[in-house]
Amino acid sequence: ETLRLLTWGSYAPEELVQKFEKEYPDIDVEVTFSNNEEMIAKLRATGGAGFDLAQPSHDRIYAAQLEYDIYKPMDLSKIDTSVMEPSLLEGVKANTTIEGEVYSVPHQWGTSGLMANKEMAPDFKGWGDLCDPKYKGKTSMRLKRTILLGTAFAMGEDPFAAYADLDKYQEILDKVADKLIECKGNIKAYWKGGDDLSAMMLSGEIVASETWDSTAYKLFGQNENIVFVPPETGALAWIDTFTLPRKGKADDAAYKWINFVLRPENVTIMSSSTGSMASVKGAKDLLPPEKKVAVSAAFTDADISNLKFFANIPPGVEDMEGKTLEKIKAATGG
Amino acid sequence: MQQKDIKRLTMLLLFAPFALWILLLILLPHIGMVILSLREKVAPRVYEFGFGNYIDFAMEPIYWNTLLRTGSMALLVTALALLIGFPIAYYIAKVAGFRTRGALFLLCLIPLWVSDLIRAFGWILLLRETGVISTFLQWSGAIDGPIEFLYNDATVVVGLVYTVILFMIVPLVSTLDGMDNSMIEAGYNLGGNGFTVLRRIIVPYAMPGIVSGCIVVFMLTAGSYLTPILLGGKNSSWFTEQIYDQFITRFNWESGAAFGFLLLAFTSLVIWLGLKLSGQTLANTVAKS
Amino acid sequence: MLLQSNPSPFLWGYRIYVAAFFIFLAAPLVAAGAFAFNDSLFPALPWQGFTLDWFFNDTEPKLGMFHDRRLLRGMYYSFVIACFVASLSVLVGTTNAFLFVRGDFPGKNALYIVMVIPLVIPGVILGISILVLASDTANYFENSFDLELEFLRPGIFLVVLGQFSFITTITSLVITARLKKFDDSMEEAALNLGASRARVLRTITLPFLRPAMIASGIVAFLVSFENFNTTLFLVGSEAPLTITMYDRMAKVGSTPVLNAVSFFLMVGSGLLALVSIFIQRDKSVR
Amino acid sequence: MTPNPTFDLECNNIAKSFGKVRAVNDVSFTIPSGSFFSILGPSGCGKTTLMRMIAGFEEPTGGDIKIKGKSVLGTPPNKRNVKMVFQHLALFPMMNVYENIAYGLRCSGHDKDEIKRKVHDVLERIALPDVADREIHQLSGGQKQRIAIARCMVLDPDVLLLDEPLGALDLKLREAMKIELKLLQHQFNTTFIYITHDQSEALVMSDHVAVMNKGDFEQIGTPQELYHRPNTAFVAGFVGDSNRWTGRVKSGDATGGMAETDQGLPIKFTANGQSQISEGETVDIFVRPEFIRTLRGADRQSPVEPHETSIDGVVDSLLFNGANSRVLVRGSTGQLIEADVTLTGSGDLTPGEDVRLAWSSEQATCFARHEAS
Amino acid sequence: MTPNPTFDLECNNIAKSFGKVRAVNDVSFTIPSGSFFSILGPSGCGKTTLMRMIAGFEEPTGGDIKIKGKSVLGTPPNKRNVKMVFQHLALFPMMNVYENIAYGLRCSGHDKDEIKRKVHDVLERIALPDVADREIHQLSGGQKQRIAIARCMVLDPDVLLLDEPLGALDLKLREAMKIELKLLQHQFNTTFIYITHDQSEALVMSDHVAVMNKGDFEQIGTPQELYHRPNTAFVAGFVGDSNRWTGRVKSGDATGGMAETDQGLPIKFTANGQSQISEGETVDIFVRPEFIRTLRGADRQSPVEPHETSIDGVVDSLLFNGANSRVLVRGSTGQLIEADVTLTGSGDLTPGEDVRLAWSSEQATCFARHEAS
Numbered sequence A: 001e002t003l004r005l006l007t008w009g010s011y012a013p014e015e016l017v018q019k020f021e022k023e024y025p026d027i028d029v030e031v032t033f034s035n036n037e038e039m040i041a042k043l044r045a046t047g048g049a050g051f052d053l054a055q056p057s058h059d060r061i062y063a064a065q066l067e068y069d070i071y072k073p074m075d076l077s078k079i080d081t082s083v084m085e086p087s088l089l090e091g092v093k094a095n096t097t098i099e100g101e102v103y104s105v106p107h108q109w110g111t112s113g114l115m116a117n118k119e120m121a122p123d124f125k126g127w128g129d130l131c132d133p134k135y136k137g138k139t140s141m142r143l144k145r146t147i148l149l150g151t152a153f154a155m156g157e158d159p160f161a162a163y164a165d166l167d168k169y170q171e172i173l174d175k176v177a178d179k180l181i182e183c184k185g186n187i188k189a190y191w192k193g194g195d196d197l198s199a200m201m202l203s204g205e206i207v208a209s210e211t212w213d214s215t216a217y218k219l220f221g222q223n224e225n226i227v228f229v230p231p232e233t234g235a236l237a238w239i240d241t242f243t244l245p246r247k248g249k250a251d252d253a254a255y256k257w258i259n260f261v262l263r264p265e266n267v268t269i270m271s272s273s274t275g276s277m278a279s280v281k282g283a284k285d286l287l288p289p290e291k292k293v294a295v296s297a298a299f300t301d302a303d304i305s306n307l308k309f310f311a312n313i314p315p316g317v318e319d320m321e322g323k324t325l326e327k328i329k330a331a332t333g334g
Numbered sequence B: 001m002q003q004k005d006i007k008r009l010t011m012l013l014l015f016a017p018f019a020l021w022i023l024l025l026i027l028l029p030h031i032g033m034v035i036l037s038l039r040e041k042v043a044p045r046v047y048e049f050g051f052g053n054y055i056d057f058a059m060e061p062i063y064w065n066t067l068l069r070t071g072s073m074a075l076l077v078t079a080l081a082l083l084i085g086f087p088i089a090y091y092i093a094k095v096a097g098f099r100t101r102g103a104l105f106l107l108c109l110i111p112l113w114v115s116d117l118i119r120a121f122g123w124i125l126l127l128r129e130t131g132v133i134s135t136f137l138q139w140s141g142a143i144d145g146p147i148e149f150l151y152n153d154a155t156v157v158v159g160l161v162y163t164v165i166l167f168m169i170v171p172l173v174s175t176l177d178g179m180d181n182s183m184i185e186a187g188y189n190l191g192g193n194g195f196t197v198l199r200r201i202i203v204p205y206a207m208p209g210i211v212s213g214c215i216v217v218f219m220l221t222a223g224s225y226l227t228p229i230l231l232g233g234k235n236s237s238w239f240t241e242q243i244y245d246q247f248i249t250r251f252n253w254e255s256g257a258a259f260g261f262l263l264l265a266f267t268s269l270v271i272w273l274g275l276k277l278s279g280q281t282l283a284n285t286v287a288k289s
Numbered sequence C: 001m002l003l004q005s006n007p008s009p010f011l012w013g014y015r016i017y018v019a020a021f022f023i024f025l026a027a028p029l030v031a032a033g034a035f036a037f038n039d040s041l042f043p044a045l046p047w048q049g050f051t052l053d054w055f056f057n058d059t060e061p062k063l064g065m066f067h068d069r070r071l072l073r074g075m076y077y078s079f080v081i082a083c084f085v086a087s088l089s090v091l092v093g094t095t096n097a098f099l100f101v102r103g104d105f106p107g108k109n110a111l112y113i114v115m116v117i118p119l120v121i122p123g124v125i126l127g128i129s130i131l132v133l134a135s136d137t138a139n140y141f142e143n144s145f146d147l148e149l150e151f152l153r154p155g156i157f158l159v160v161l162g163q164f165s166f167i168t169t170i171t172s173l174v175i176t177a178r179l180k181k182f183d184d185s186m187e188e189a190a191l192n193l194g195a196s197r198a199r200v201l202r203t204i205t206l207p208f209l210r211p212a213m214i215a216s217g218i219v220a221f222l223v224s225f226e227n228f229n230t231t232l233f234l235v236g237s238e239a240p241l242t243i244t245m246y247d248r249m250a251k252v253g254s255t256p257v258l259n260a261v262s263f264f265l266m267v268g269s270g271l272l273a274l275v276s277i278f279i280q281r282d283k284s285v286r
Numbered sequence D, E: 001m002t003p004n005p006t007f008d009l010e011c012n013n014i015a016k017s018f019g020k021v022r023a024v025n026d027v028s029f030t031i032p033s034g035s036f037f038s039i040l041g042p043s044g045c046g047k048t049t050l051m052r053m054i055a056g057f058e059e060p061t062g063g064d065i066k067i068k069g070k071s072v073l074g075t076p077p078n079k080r081n082v083k084m085v086f087q088h089l090a091l092f093p094m095m096n097v098y099e100n101i102a103y104g105l106r107c108s109g110h111d112k113d114e115i116k117r118k119v120h121d122v123l124e125r126i127a128l129p130d131v132a133d134r135e136i137h138q139l140s141g142g143q144k145q146r147i148a149i150a151r152c153m154v155l156d157p158d159v160l161l162l163d164e165p166l167g168a169l170d171l172k173l174r175e176a177m178k179i180e181l182k183l184l185q186h187q188f189n190t191t192f193i194y195i196t197h198d199q200s201e202a203l204v205m206s207d208h209v210a211v212m213n214k215g216d217f218e219q220i221g222t223p224q225e226l227y228h229r230p231n232t233a234f235v236a237g238f239v240g241d242s243n244r245w246t247g248r249v250k251s252g253d254a255t256g257g258m259a260e261t262d263q264g265l266p267i268k269f270t271a272n273g274q275s276q277i278s279e280g281e282t283v284d285i286f287v288r289p290e291f292i293r294t295l296r297g298a299d300r301q302s303p304v305e306p307h308e309t310s311i312d313g314v315v316d317s318l319l320f321n322g323a324n325s326r327v328l329v330r331g332s333t334g335q336l337i338e339a340d341v342t343l344t345g346s347g348d349l350t351p352g353e354d355v356r357l358a359w360s361s362e363q364a365t366c367f368a369r370h371e372a373s
């Protein structure tokens, strides 16, 4: 049988897949790379068919399930939940419980924050610095909701709190949009994937950028001057989950995969590929050595406690955010 | 009598694949798309008939600005492709020797066999700040510091011209090829200079090819996705991207369908206008190539 | 012709322009191809030396394309899809050619234009419209009859249909053009020599069409192989090569292995294109 | 109604309409075995349609076609033993010469050795024994022609139909092929039906010629009969060159009389056997240029014989064409008359010279106009 | 070297090579004003190349071209007052008749009214006053022809070049257009240079004809001169029909003699003025069919005159073609001889009949073979 994974770019390293296939010779692993939006879009188009295991972030499950009915509840008894970091597990469970059924368990977690070249931008600190004229033409960001949220925090708002009051949220968004449009002249380009971000950063075309921590760690390996910078207002934290699509056909294999990657030795392999932390107990120690250095260079304990976990997105917010992003994109500047 | 029945049966058998194709893959999907675009989302899993998606489009300047921007850039690309491509087509069809002609035509086609993605990828490698061209220019001393050629509208235009120019050259070569050389010679013989011959004889003669090339190029450009996404800068939004966003990142199929329909209607309108202005018909241009 | 007779500065300028144009055409391809041989993890300058690792190496991080299972699988899906699309579209293209060249029915000219239209519909729109119709139908069957029509969900079947929907126009045009050149008296001659209708079709008409069928089949194959816009919306878990490569580029990060694939495809499709041209340049017509 | 096997082909009142267009109009004829029969007519007169009915590609709207005495109505084209050489030959370009010729034999299920023997046999007979392995495009125009005929003849047809097969050839080759075709027909001794709009082809090659006009046969006869004794004005005008006048009969009886052309020229004529011509009728008068004598200088004054018509005129221009040279004479009443003349390069007529033209009334063929629309 | 304005066109030693191919080979000729000059030659002999050099589309590799006495070497085609009618006419399909004709006038910057006047004027003169608004594809072949000429003539050229303009027309129309062209040339009184490979076109229309072969002019002369006094074997064979034999001179002097063909037929000949023929030389002998008398029955026995050659033979076949009928006689030595004959339909020759052919030695033109390759 085939296990069809719908997952993030680096969440299925070849080494691990081969190891898994060796262990379960009757299972073939087929991987489709995707991102949060596409995962939902794909599953929506297929009505939840076509894949056996998806890995959306913890905040993108609830609304999508309500709206499109694309996932199925998990049987937690088939998962070795005991190895998981309880706080993360509970958090995800809380976020993804619908009518008493749990839909997801955590897998990897990481943050979105900033990255800077220490040599060229030594005092780079917060989201707002991306728009600092000092770095004109030398910063970058990804035009997605993260930057909206980050900027909102930087402007002293709490967007997650405003989810309850969408009018309020719209106000925040408008403010953020103005700020980002104004900032447009300052940035070199919007990056779209880890690839172009790495290229720009490594080549020195930019000195600082919004980033995923994992990308920053990777670059740290190439150039020790490039470090992850948790913003003053707190890095935004996401947890990528294991979730079963509604019409998946290989649930057993999916559970097998989940348990397989939760094993400590496999966590290390996985983390070296993803650059993120697994949501298992003692994850930091399971990191490959060079990543450990990078993480230590990036985070203090204070930073960790300052993390802002993404909150569940209520229906409608995606639309509002989308429009705001379009507005920013279409506005002329720079 | 019997033979007539057989003929009718064959006709039907021949007609069936055509009808199925057009009906199931072109007509019904588009009707479906229009119907979908007329649904308004009022609550999760609840929809109503209405023009909301179109009204949204009309009310939101971002959307129609993007559409207009896409349209006008597509026109620009079309015009550039024509200007750049025509002399090439003319060279291939009329100036080059018999053997070179075939070779040049082949050369022209080669990029066609490589996907959009690879072509855009190639451009990125060439144009980025640390790319080949910038490095070369620095090395040769023409510029002091690196220059970023990527991520602006001009790059998008160049990239688009590059992707579509073959579709301009091919119909042009085939019409110009069909043009008797003696027609040009007659133009000179009767006293015309190079410019008159070009304007009064060659261009009017090549008109069906020009229009056909322009239509295909315009459509391809307006509908292109990869090139503007990959080469475009922070200001360059493209309407297909907008559609993609509606579908994929905002899960808003209804307005995505509306956008799709609008793109189709808009490009069709432009082409219709173009045909009217040039006095050509679809039948004697695209259908001929 | 005309310009050749008096080699003037103008002609030289013209030639330089043409040469520049071809450099313009070749540049990105050469760049994309050349970096396949760069011994570096990033497809970018500086040049780190020549290597074939990106083709043949079998270990990370420089996993060569021939050992990269996902790329190979993508290639396999692309190949399967392209084969289906090519054969289907040649088949329907042939029936269309007969329909429009031989047939005589009301509205023929209008329908001929309808046949051309799919070629000028933006690929993205073809993709989404087919996606919408297919999933609506599938949802309808699921909700009303509890019938799961899985083939209507994104996947190879829909990808094939989506590509087929506009590639058929290409094959139809090519085959129609060829059939128009067919001298009907050839069929009559064969009948006259005692052949039955089926035999005429088999021994005269189809052999005459064969070069166009093969050539358009190759074109269909290549167009399908490289299609992105339409496929993007219809792809399920079996991603063809272009999608795999795009995902690599946008979601993982490009390494020179992508250049290697590009180089491989360029060489491959170049060869195929040559074959098609060789076939089309047959002796019988002209 | 009993089958008459001495006729290879009989057509009885055969007719064909395309919608309102009446392409062939109740045509009847019989063709004796082994003869070379031509159908001559202007473009669009229905020749091809007639031939396609014989071959079975069109269903007649009326009448009957018999081959070797048996009606073939309802027999599909591939079952009729009537073979056809098409205007553009329709050789199969994807097969070589051998396969082209073998095609028909294969269709009728001959075995391999027999096919081989027959093909080589027929190639011998058309004097092209060595071309079996050539591709079609490697043949010259004349060779293609012969292969097209061989392809039919190898099947031993009752009748061979040829639809303007020389139309696509160039001038010189056409001349050569005319004679060649006639020789081939002798060789095979099969009935040939040859369609053409070129009178010289029809006259040179045929045993019998049918002149066709607007779907009707105007006359069937030997080439000489048509040329010298045309039955209708159309035949007189279409076959061979003629001076043609319209006029009105001044006096006359069944055997001949005197007419005056519209320009006022009096012409003596002999009535054509077929038609009665009475006084006052409008007539077409035809005089062939080769029967007009041109009298110069003193000869001009010599008295003409009583049955001759003579006209004085001035040489307008000379059309030198070797043996077929013409003089254009402007008669006293203003019209141009063409006469054959031999120009040798010395002592010839010169433009401006006064001449007298004379011809016998026997050579002035006259047709009443009642048939004209 | 002084300009001689009575010649519209002079070519001096003009030559053209394409790489190794020598298309035109040091050709010199002059064309007097207002004459109709034809260049006649087989396909590929360099006619078109010569004409394209005159029009300015090809640069000669040697020699000089003068129009109205002025050298035009280096003058671009659009500055030469030499207009050209192309083989396929090259009318502009995207313009209507009026615009086609007006095109040249517009190029030379005439004002609107004048253009209008001139176009209508020239349409009058070609007798097509009403077609100004027609599209090109609505014209018949002959009308197109005339429009193509009008388009040039409206510009009042010094010389009009016509490159096989009748090649694409069908037989009947070609015949008609021959005479028409000659009349048009009279009308406009402009120098016409007419290219053709059809000898009858060249003979009928031209004042002077140049016969071209492999890039060289073999002979320039009036049609009669070429026909009756050819200078070379090529001209004798190419212009008009001929019986042609090769043979060896048995006896002879400068004025004539006796030759024997390869088949053993003795023929008396008159030496052609241009060439000396000595005993033992290989020669080509030409006798035109129209100069061969066919003697039948008793006449066969009547003695032939001493300067005549006579041959006994059997009628092989008759090619009836109205006024141009031929008889093919198989001579005693086996070869076929063509003779003109008049067939009237009664008392004619029949195949198998014994006949004697006779012709005067003056009509047997003879050329020594030394020039042959």
Ligand SMILES: Nc1ncnc2c1ncn2[C@@H]1O[C@H](COP(=O)(O)OP(=O)(O)OP(=O)(O)O)[C@@H](O)[C@H]1O
Binding pocket: D018, D021, D022, D023, D041, D042, D043, D044, D045, D046, D047, D048, D049, D050, D197
């Ligand atoms: N399939 C058809 N449908 C309608 N009309 C037809 C068809 N075929 C022939 N005709 C008409 O019938 C008439 C005779 O046509 P036909 O082809 O027999 O002429 P033809 O004598 O062979 O002429 P040509 O010498 O030009 O070949 C013409 O008026 C033609 O337009």
Ligand SMILES: Nc1ncnc2c1ncn2[C@@H]1O[C@H](COP(=O)(O)OP(=O)(O)OP(=O)(O)O)[C@@H](O)[C@H]1O
Binding pocket: E018, E021, E022, E023, E041, E042, E043, E044, E045, E046, E047, E048, E049, E050, E197
């Ligand atoms: N552009 C060219 N390049 C090379 N050779 C040429 C070119 N044009 C003509 N030739 C050669 O020059 C010779 C004369 O050609 P030209 O066209 O003048 O012949 P022509 O007498 O007009 O023949 P036709 O009656 O067939 O038109 C031919 O052998 C031809 O192959």
Ligand SMILES: [Mg+2]
Binding pocket: D047, D048, D049
């Ligand atoms: Mg016909």
Ligand SMILES: [Mg+2]
Binding pocket: E047, E048, E049, E163
């Ligand atoms: Mg020529």
